[in-house]
Amino acid sequence: MTATEPRRDTMASFSVSVDQSAIQPPRLLVTNTANGVSRVVWDPNPEIADITFSKPQVFEWTDSAGRQQSGGLFLPQDYRPGKRYPLVIQTHGFSSELFRPSGGYTTGYAAQVLAASGIIVLETRCRDAETVTPREAACQVDAYESAVKALAAKGMIDPEEIGIIGFSRTCYYVMEALTKSSVRFKAASITDGVNEGYWQYIMSAGLLNDSGISAEADAMIGAKPFGVGLQTWLKNSPTFNTDRISAAVQVVGEGKLSLMFMWEPYALLRFQNKPVDLILLNTDEHLLTNPTVRMASQGGSVDWFRFWLQGYEDPDPAKAEQYRRWRELRQMQEASSAAAAR
DSSP: OOTTSOOOOOOOOEEEEEEOOSSSOOEEEEEETTTOOEEEEEOSOGGGGGSOOOOOEEEEEEOTTSOEEEEEEEOOTTOOTTOOEEEEEEOSOOOSSSOOSSOSSSSSOOHHHHHHTTOEEEEEOOTTOOTTSTTHHHHHHHHHHHHHHHHHHTTOEEEEEEEEEEETTHHHHHHHHHHHOSSOOSEEEEESOOOOOHHHHHHTTTGGGGTSHHHHHIIIIISOSSTTHHHHHHHHOGGGOGGGOOSEEEEEEESHHHHHHTHHHHHHHHHTTOOEEEEEESOOOSSOOOHHHHHHHHHHHHHHHHHHHHOOOOOOGGGHHHHHHHHHHHHHHHHHHHHHHO
């Protein structure tokens, strides 16, 4: 270089990205694009490196309509081939690229903890479902039924120990499954979501100028709940068919308004002396972020399904009242099953 030549600095080119997977929490990476070398510049959760996660498998099967379905299968860490495990279905789908240890959302779902407790978890959602039509929920139910059959045929699950969790829109799918499916679900949980029921329909009067929940229900049920259309509702709305439910159902509201929104399935099951528990979370959030409320929601799911599918009770003295209540519900369920068998 001479004194008259401009200085030329060679600067490497870098890219910034987020590195994560189903078992790797998000980390910020900087990559030298010239040589491809990457370096972690920020790990917001270094303590998670000490936790062993169940690595989900992609599970594929074919439903009764010939559609190819898939989901994420979380196995217990001590899984033994040939042993049949309880199964819990989580209903918001699965991503192998994102770190979602709870499931699709943080409300209600608890995939990794359930798997660590000896329960197989399947995260799935029906592919190619026709949305906002009477066929939307039917596609989901078909996916659940065919998945249960496929897993049972492989000897992986106990078909008598099946649970299912719904949140938000998928509460409707769970209610449809409980009232229409050939699977005999033993336990279910639904949190702050639509059920395409009459009570939610009339509560939505005036909402979005009657173009919200009520209009969607008209399309999904196939009619308005008046005149001749009421007969369609009696056939298609899950809340008019709760007499078919044999599962123990946990109904969860997020705040007082949400509790009223979720009231119908609870009240109907209670009037029929069916095992149902009502939980009010102290929050107005839909997607939970508050750690205390998340613990109540997700921990409540773990307690509920372990109780019904494994007969397990957490020895924490603070939960004594919870289990006293649930034991009474179990006696109610056993009495109902005995009466139906006579």
